[in-house]
Amino acid sequence: MSSSVPVIEYTLAVDSISEHLFHIEMRIPPLNETLLEVSLPAWIPGSYMIRDFARHIVELNAYGKKGALLTCSKVDKQSWAIQNPSAEAIVIRYKVFAFDLSVRSAYISDEYAFCNGTSVFLNINHADSFRYQLEIDLQQLPESWHLHTSMPALMGKDKSNHFACDSYLEFIDHPIFIGQCQSASFTAGGVKFTVLFSGTNPIDIERICADLKPICLHHIELFADEPPISSYLFITLLSDKGYGGLEHLNSTALLFPRFDLPLVGEDKQNQNSYITFLSLCSHEFFHTWNVKRIKPEELIKPDLHAEVYTHQLWVYEGFTSFFDELALVRTNLISPQKYIELLAENITKVIQTTGRLKQSVAESSFDAWTRFYKQDANSSNHIVSYYVKGGLIALALDLLIREQSNNQYSLDDLMRLLWQQHGKPGVGTVNNSILLLCKREFNIDIKDFIDNVVYGTKDVPLTQLLHIAGLSLHQRTNAKDSDKDKSEIDKLTLEKELGMRVKNMECGIIVQQVTSGLAACQAGVQINDRIIALNGYEINETLFRRLMQTTTEKSLPMVIIRDGRVLNLSLPVTEAQKNNYYLKIENESIFSSWLSTSR
Known part of the structure; x- marks a missing residue:
């Protein structure tokens, strides 16, 4: 300068x-x-x-x-x-x-x-x-x-x-x-990483560094080029319950519950909360390429005084969400079975969101300012997450690329192209950049796919594509009795549909969310209603579900309090939807090959 x-x-x-x-x-x-x-x-x-x-x-x-x-x-x-x-x-x-x-x-x-x-x-x-x-x-x-x-x-x-x-x-x-903190460093792919945790909790920072190292190396090697950074800083603010992450040029700021991390002296089991932390770190570090350097044209020189609109966040958050968990299984930090459980959870999240039928991920990206980042109790009925559905689109696009190229190319190759043609030279992507790259570099036409699942509201066609990864997709009601990680309440929701999310109160239960078109909605239940009795009995959440699951009636009388008024409603008793998904590995060899890093 x-x-x-x-x-x-x-x-x-x-x-x-x-x-x-x-x-x-x-x-x-x-x-x-x-x-x-x-x-x-x-x-x-x-x-x-x-x-x-x-x-x-x-x-x-x-x-x-x-x-x-x-x-x-x-x-x-x-x-x-x-x-x-x-x-x-x-x-x-x-x-x-x-x-x-x-x-x-x-x-x-x-x-x-x-x-x-x-x-x-x-x-x-x-x-x-x-x-x-x-x-x-x-x-x-x-x-x-x-x-x-x-x-x-x-x-x-x-x-x-x-x-x-x-x-x-x-x-x-x-x-x-x-401030007060614990910190440690490691090197991966020629980059020096520093890991910092606020406070003085006895966090097992050596184990965390050992687990983060292969994740960071995976991302660096995936882009097959000199990394754009020489050092990187993970700042983790420890709190009682908070959660979050925000990417930066060569660092990230994270917020995470202090006792959801491994402590010194604990065994080496990968509890779910720790897997969530590793996925969060993986996600934010992947952003070093995908959004900090590969970025939409609109965000190259953004106006920080007003909203900057783009239809492309499904690429930047969705693709990153796909790779954050994929990196964990590729580096053996989680098992293949755990990975497909995480995939199934994401599929279930999207399918259980009725807003997916009303809003496309392109619209969700554009409306992030006013709808995705300002969600309320009714949001699941009118919006879709460009993170979660975007991750499923990334999965399907990877399978589609592999299928149409006779397994010559994958989403890994597409990310490298995005880096070489957009991120590295500082050229922003436009709405059809993914479409153009697939056509020009892979000789693959994905226009119908993009039109349907990105700009339209059709579901991602995973049922037709997962065989390419050696997987099959299956449906069930909410849970199976053999699910060890499900609560007793979850296990009760097998046969009858509630169509609402509730929370115990000192007297009765409070309605937190109502799903469009299902039983509670049909009954006229509203958010913040307090349900105090069902079928003549004072209820809590567990008893409410038990009475619903065991009745042979077509509807049950329900007493609610709404804004100080006592109302009597009739709750339909309907069969539970089969909208909980799980995956099976049908071909171990094909699945292992698909999981491996690129060719």
């Missing part, structure tokens, strides 16, 4: 742990401008919802020559105009309230301080040619607190708390962690 490029300098400090405040100083050089406008992003890349981070800014002031206070006025919800009559250097000082325990924002607790750049670093509006430097002030912090970030160090500085980036989009794409 030329030395003539103006540099905007920031200092980030933890102002108050107890009040959850960051203090930021932003120093802007003379720009021959008498009016400057600065703003904070409204959303963070990878999480497609307007979050209005600027609402957490407090005490913002701007200063000019010799510390003179400059006139500063709010332009809109996220922008400030600063009067600078002398066109001199400006210093802006402000504080950010940081108490959002998530991977998307900023959070300060007694254990650590965490932030994304989108939450704390103002930028000059319409600024395209600046360099960004950051100093993180570590004074006045507990000695046990340590700094971790993936941001490149500032050349020429002998301190470990100075960093620099050549663009604002890069600058805000490096989350910052300062």
Whole structure:
């Protein structure tokens, strides 16, 4: 970068742990401008919802020559105009309230301080040619607190708390962690990985590193090229119940329950919660290629002040969801049987979502801002997940490519093409990029498939394709008596359909979700109804299901409380749908061959 490029300098400090405040100083050089406008992003890349981070800014002031206070006025919800009559250097000082325990924002607790750049670093509006430097002030912090970030160090500085980036989009794409933590490192595929867990819980970090190493190597080798990173940082914020992940250029921020991870001294069994964590890590690291570098044309230089719409999230989240679990079985971290159980769970999730018949995954991608990221109790009746159905589309596309190319190509090859022709040269994908690549590179026409399952609402044709992987798909009602991991309540839902999700209350059960067209919907049950009696008996969730499963009546009287009114309804007794799916391995040899990494 030329030395003539103006540099905007920031200092980030933890102002108050107890009040959850960051203090930021932003120093802007003379720009021959008498009016400057600065703003904070409204959303963070990878999480497609307007979050209005600027609402957490407090005490913002701007200063000019010799510390003179400059006139500063709010332009809109996220922008400030600063009067600078002398066109001199400006210093802006402000504080950010940081108490959002998530991977998307900023959070300060007694254990650590965490932030994304989108939450704390103002930028000059319409600024395209600046360099960004950051100093993180570590004074006045507990000695046990340590700094971790993936941001490149500032050349020429002998301190470990100075960093620099050549663009604002890069600058805000490096989350910052300062606090108590455990960390360890390993190397895979020529990349140095650092794994960090907040707090001091006795996490078995050596085991986690040993399990993450083959996953990371799998992804690097899948793209068959020099990795676009030399180092990578896994930041895991441990909490009581939280869950989430957000991808960055060469790091990820994760949120996970602290006691759902293996602890030092525990046996080596892969409990389901730990498999979920490994899948989450796999998912976010795969994003290093698929969405951080291979990305939709609309997201190459996104406007961070407003929604940026694309129909392509089914490719970026769906394909990534397919590979995150596939990597676990390919690296022997889970068994083939466990893998097909996970696949079956995803098939069941999609089929049990009636919204799949009303919304396509392309529409789901486009509407992520207002529908997918703002779900309510009725969402399953009118939307479909571009993550889960997108993952099934990826599976079907892999099988389709293999079938039509006589097993010469696979989805692995398609990912490499996306990297070489789009990610590596920085060329964004368009709506028909997958279609064009398959036609041009594999001589395969997938237009009907794409029209039906991506832009249409037809189900993914797995029944017709799974034989290519040596599998077969089967249906049943909710569970089998032999399912060891099902609760007693789940085992009761074998014969009769409820059509709603409920939760026990001190008196009766509360309705959390009603499925369109099924028994509860037919009865006129609504979300937040409290059911207090069925067939003349006061009920809880278990008794409610027992009475439904054992009755020979065609309907049962039900007493509910709705907004303070007592109502009598009649609940139809109908046969349970066979919408729970499971897979069988029909041909071990074909299945093993399909699971293997590419040719």
